[in-house]
Amino acid sequence: MEASKSEHRHFVIYKPYGYLSQFKSHDSKQQSKNFLGTLHDFPEGIMAIGRLDEKSEGLLLLTTDGKMSDFINGRKVEKEYYAQVDGSISEEAIELLKTGVEIGFDGKKYQTKPCKAFKLDAIPDLPKRSRKIRDERHGPTSWVSITLNEGKFRQVRKMTSAVGFPTLRLVRVRVGSIGLNTMQVGDVVEVVAFF
Incomplete structure (x- = not known):
């Protein structure tokens, strides 16, 4: 019942x-x-x-x-992610994320839908991760906020890689309100x- x-x-x-x-x-x-x-x-x-x-x-x-x-x-409730990416992400890469990029999904090419994306001005106040992320000696990193209304498998990671800035750490910070x-x-x- x-x-x-x-x-x-x-x-x-x-x-x-x-x-x-x-x-x-x-x-x-x-x-x-x-x-x-x-x-x-x-x-x-x-x-x-x-x-x-x-x-x-x-x-x-x-x-x-x-x-x-x-x-x-x-x-299609909004989901916001903070992604720490390898390198200092460019405005051009942010614009590409916003308009949509081509990623692989289920063995096919998939064009992501337009989304909200911006570079965070400061490192977000998140708890330390249990497994250490490489440090600045290996080059700069930056943080970006990406808000999606869709959710394909490993989508945010695939999106940041597609624009040349692979994700090092990914934290979902919001679902709806x-x-x-x-x-x-x-x-x-x-x-x-x-x-």
Whole structure:
């Protein structure tokens, strides 16, 4: 029997670097991987709304309500990412990101939709990552904000690479009106509703 709206549970989490966006292993090759289920005692039927790949971190919404998941994914809710890129990103590269670039997806070429993108003036105040990122001795890095209404697999990484500035660190900082704010890596907050 379908649970009523009030029986569904929703969570906002700060997914750590090195974790898969799933709750347990479905494959013997994944036994040594880190899963979200180790961060909290989540209820049966929990699912991630959109995923973050293993090397990405930041805001992830979880729910037991499949309709809510479909609604958020189907409404094309904005997702904002902070990407630390290799090199000092140029205005020309930012303009290309904004208008759309060609990336590979499912073995085909894909033109990304126009999005919001700008270079951050300062290094964002984010928690330290568990795995060290190369330091400035290997050349400069810069930070860019990219806000998408779509979410192809590894899209932000592919986009920054396409304009010549590969991503070194990727943090999702916002989904719709929900932001990371003061959350720390691994934090899990249960909420009544998302929007």
